[in-house]
Amino acid sequence: MDLDPKALALFNEGYDKIVEGLGVLGYDVGDENFVGTAARAAKGFHELVLGQNSVAKEIEALLAKTFPAKYTEMVISKHNTAFGVCPHHLLPVIYRISVAYIPTKKVLGLSKMSRLVRLVARGPRLQEDLTHELATILHENLDSQGAAVYIEGLHMCMAARGVGAHEARLVTSAVRGVFLELATREEFIKLVTTPSSTLL
Ligand SMILES: [Zn+2]
Structure with a gap:
């Protein structure tokens, strides 16, 4: 199912802050394992929260x-x-x-x-x-x-x-x-x- 680019961008901003917060906690977020983490986390989160409209459409199609x-x-x-x-x-x-x-x-x-x-x-x-x-x-x-x-x-x-x-x-x-x-x-x-x- 398609991910919403606008929601994805907002989730990405949020996860950027989370990674920053991890740095405050003393984690080495400059480490290569954190490269692209915010973007991956945003995508992973979006996969758990699909868009209401696309879900409704797909349910309608399923029931048809x-x-x-x-x-x-x-x-x-x-x-x-x-x-x-x-x-x-x-x-x-x-x-x-x-x-x-x-x-x-x-x-x-x-x-x-x-x-x-x-x-x-x-x-x-x-x-x-x-x-x-x-x-x-x-x-x-x-x-x-x-x-x-x-x-x-x-x-x-x-x-x-x-x-x-x-x-x-x-x-x-x-x-x-x-x-x-x-x-x-x-x-x-x-x-x-x-x-x-x-x-x-
Ligand atoms: Zn809870």
Whole structure:
């Protein structure tokens, strides 16, 4: 996905200051390893926070490519690894996202589900909001009978900032439509939280 040159230039300015700050801390930022660091860091950060407009367009394109539903059972895409940053510290978050929906008339290809969750994750947003946004897309935009989302997030701001919570994982979930029924919700949670003993 295209990076925005204006945002990139601003991120670059910010990272120039960060490198300068590292110099204040006594690090040898004149060392050759720091040549071009600000520009690389800016690009790396931008890859974690994609432009809202391009994400919206790509989601629309993804959702436009559906297949007619042959059955109306639960479709699950489990344990997708995705990345984003938290809005409070702008530090990286590693997500493990499982999503499910029960189709009405159309189904989304499995690779599309995976692509969708990874796209939506790439922004500075709260894990709670990401959870709800994915559930809404899979229910309302996909016109399904219901959708469910289960996310585990490993937040660098909790794990690395000396809070002492090295294993800090935040778990959020959301359900829509038919998943509001307890049995369906429980089936989903069980399927996505049971460690797989077969396949990969
Ligand atoms: Zn944070």
